[in-house]
Amino acid sequence: MANSKLYKGSLSTIILKLLDEQGKMYGYEITQKVKELTKGELKITEGALYPALHKLEAEGLLDVEVAKVDNRLRKYYKLTEQGEKETVNRLAELEEFIRNMQQLVNPKWNIQ
Amino acid sequence: MKLSHEQVDLIARYLESKGLFQFDIKYEVLDHMTLSIENAMSTKNMKFVDAFDEEQIKWKEELGPFQSWWLGDRIKGPKIVLVSYIRSIKRIYLKTLFTSLAVFTVAYLFLKALSFDQASFLPLVGVIYLFILVSMLVAYFGMNRQGVKTISASLFRYTMGYYGIWLLVFNPVFTKLYWIYQNDQFIATFLFIHIFLLCFSFNFIGLFMGHAKVLKINRKL
Numbered sequence: 178m179a180n181s182k183l184y185k186g187s188l189s190t191i192i193l194k195l196l197d198e199q200g201k202m203y204g205y206e207i208t209q210k211v212k213e214l215t216k217g218e219l220k221i222t223e224g225a226l227y228p229a230l231h232k233l234e235a236e237g238l239l240d241v242e243v244a245k246v247d248n249r250l251r252k253y254y255k256l257t258e259q260g261e262k263e264t265v266n267r268l269a270e271l272e273e274f275i276r277n278m279q280q281l282v283n284p285k286w287n288i289q
Numbered sequence: 290m291k292l293s294h295e296q297v298d299l300i301a302r303y304l305e306s307k308g309l310f311q312f313d314i315k316y317e318v319l320d321h322m323t324l325s326i327e328n329a330m331s332t333k334n335m336k337f338v339d340a341f342d343e344e345q346i347k348w349k350e351e352l353g354p355f356q357s358w359w360l361g362d363r364i365k366g367p368k369i370v371l372v373s374y375i376r377s378i379k380r381i382y383l384k385t386l387f388t389s390l391a392v393f394t395v396a397y398l399f400l401k402a403l404s405f406d407q408a409s410f411l412p413l414v415g416v417i418y419l420f421i422l423v424s425m426l427v428a429y430f431g432m433n434r435q436g437v438k439t440i441s442a443s444l445f446r447y448t449m450g451y452y453g454i455w456l457l458v459f460n461p462v463f464t465k466l467y468w469i470y471q472n473d474q475f476i477a478t479f480l481f482i483h484i485f486l487l488c489f490s491f492n493f494i495g496l497f498m499g500h501a502k503v504l505k506i507n508r509k510l
Binding site for chain 1: 291294297314316317318319320321323324325328347348350351368369372373376377380506509
């Protein structure tokens, strides 16, 4: 991950946001989508992704669905009802964080 | 470009050579690696062998050996599996501790208020412990017979050993430890220990159900 320490705390929020938009996704799809949206700037490593996904699943924020594709199994993740509520909370928190950082670091920045 | 059945099998055997036998994590990693290799072969025009080598480097840390004091020296394996164990074990112990404290507080005050003789309960506690031990052994052999390894089954086996020993050590049917000390402090300590052990037993139901859930997924293959 580019500047991994800056992004580390936001990974679960990124995952929740993507699943909120896309409905259901599998692990590899999530890494590719993030890479596509950030034009290759942000690459989620396998070591960061799967522990985050499993933790969110254990917390009850994600549900899983397993499908057979090309003679192997694929695990899809989707938000639970609790996950949908938590996504809203975390996005609001992240927005607040960005605003505060903007004030602290450079009030001239304007993040739309 | 889709990989052949033999190529996917090769990846699966590689994962097993790294100690990744637990079906619930293995199929997810296998799918990810397969897709990543297929992508590398299509977009970078790589041969399977080179793409597979590249993928192995990406997964080196997650599939590399790992140890933690949470699991002791006995448990070794790939990081991705052990991190999953540690997360589950922490959750199990913390949940049990908080539940036990809550139940202990209520039980202690209740028994004190009624001036109940706890010693009269002990034979029943001893029988319950024996029932739990037998049930755990039946569940353990049942899970083993199915031949599918899962995170839940591994955790069940790992935790059962230590828990079984505590059930025997503190079983009032076998030990007369309780009878030696009759002061309030020791009675409270033993009451907490019994409540903790009883609360802990419920985790095995969760682990057994977790294993059963993965078995259902395995049948899709």
